[in-house]
Amino acid sequence: MKKHIQIGVAMVAMGFAMSAMAEGDQAIPEDSLGLSKVSVDDSPAPSVVKYKEPDVGTVNKRSVRSYPTAPPTIPHTIEGMLPITLDVNMCKDCHVQPKQIGKKIAKGMPVPAPASHYIDVKKGELNLGRWSCVQCHQPQADVPPIVESTFGQRAKTHKAK
Template sequence: MKKTLIGVTLAALLAGFIGCNSTSQLVSMRGDGVELPDHAPVSKSYSEKTPGVGDQRLITRTFLTQPPLVPHAIEKYVPITYDDNGCLECHITDELRGKKLPKMGASHFSKTVLDEDGNPAVEMSRYQCDTCHVPQVDAKPLVDNVFNGVTKR
């Protein structure tokens, strides 16, 4: 019993020693050595598209429950506050000035609270639009990715 314990302990130590000494230089996913300082990727600007101007297509979702992505710049609409939510100017309805727009989903409205016009009010837990709905940058992925999303049932 004692010889077996000593043998297993020595084998584990030997395997650990050999394993630590035989490893190659660690390399990060970016291809740089891990001891080198990180370099931030080049800053990319968000879509320069202006809401309501030109031909804007909806961005395809990657998975079934993904919130819709914003296909236009949002700089002039943030910060979103209780008194000033620029998103609601267009997306409270499904059409504005003869153009079809994505309307806020029913889940974003209160079932009990009504606004001044008697319509369901926007639920306060869903008021901060840019928490879930984000603009997109046309950028190359930092690492290779073979993910294929599923957006149809």
């Protein structure tokens, strides 16, 4: 019994010694320390990101959500729609359509802002906490992730109604 334990301890110690030897031989190259793949002393500029900016009403496809209950991204151009002020809110003019909630959306028509966005859906009274749409909704550029993640894969099984 005692002998078994001694052999076990000796083997573990040997394992540690061997892995320490293997690691000691290989220094991690400077350009493998982070995600940027350049020396840690460089200050690389991020690559220029291009947004797809299709005209409003031409997308005809529902936005993919990162996860259920995430605000969908804006699939169309928002040029000329910002800033949102107390007097001018173009997003609201197109999207606040309480009577359309739950109905089939015809091609080229705005997706109605959901019931969660109103104080009173019947009266079409928007919750002022939702006034600044771009606080939560943003256009999305088509950028490949630096590191693959399985987190978003759930979104693919979540179909918008």
